Amino acid sequence: MVEPTTTKSLTNIATTEAFLAANGITFKVRYQA
Amino acid sequence: MLEKVKFEGDQPVFAKNLFLHNKKKKELVYLVIAAHDTNIDMKGLTNHLKAGSGNLRAGDQEVMEHLLGATKGAVNLFSIINDAAKRVHLIVDQRLFDETRQVAFHPMQNDATTSISVADMKKVISLSNHEAEVLDFSKLVTEGAAPEKKEEAKKP
Numbered sequence: 001m002v003e004p005t006t007t008k009s010l011t012n013i014a015t016t017e018a019f020l021a022a023n024g025i026t027f028k029v030r031y032q033a
Numbered sequence: 034m035l036e037k038v039k040f041e042g043d044q045p046v047f048a049k050n051l052f053l054h055n056k057k058k059k060e061l062v063y064l065v066i067a068a069h070d071t072n073i074d075m076k077g078l079t080n081h082l083k084a085g086s087g088n089l090r091a092g093d094q095e096v097m098e099h100l101l102g103a104t105k106g107a108v109n110l111f112s113i114i115n116d117a118a119k120r121v122h123l124i125v126d127q128r129l130f131d132e133t134r135q136v137a138f139h140p141m142q143n144d145a146t147t148s149i150s151v152a153d154m155k156k157v158i159s160l161s162n163h164e165a166e167v168l169d170f171s172k173l174v175t176e177g178a179a180p181e182k183k184e185e186a187k188k189p
Binding site for chain 1: 101102111112114115137140141142144145146147148149150153156157160
């Protein structure tokens with residue numbers, strides 16, 4: 001059985017925002033105080 | 034595109050995100066995305082997934098990190114993008130699609146919350162190459178619940 005790659009493209013808020021922006025997804029972010 | 038603001042006006046519905054597995058068949062793993070106030074009847078969901086009584090459990094944290102790249106407390110819809118091998122079965126609460134406009138998730142870390150539209154939520158799922166199973170959890174509750182007792186007519 002081939003194991004799935006362990007390289008994850010989304011790992012934190014920065015990569016998530018980059019992914020959303022790159023795909024034309026409008027988003028709002030609220031940071032916890 | 035990027036707006037870092039407080040959520041105002043069109044308040045998002047916060048999602049709860051559950052990573053589950055079948056303890057007898059650990060290769061069967063599920064990411065359940067539901068509205069924060071949707072009642073998830075685990076017995077009903079177990080029946081629906083034909084998992085066998087008591088077999089549907091919270092998935093191992095290590096497996097979650099391996100498959101979804103998400104740490105404890107931060108699993109979310111976006112993490113399905115990381116499941117390139119499509120090992121995870123995605124289940125989405127029908128209420129999110131039918132009753133909301135904006136949905137909020139942790140953006141892979143739980144010290145922030147990201148709000149996107151329902152249309153973009155569907156786009157994220159499409160980009161992940163997963164097919165979401167859209168589930169009406171209220172029907173699961175009905176299936177799993179004891180039959181409603183009819184009130185006996187009171188004698189005068």
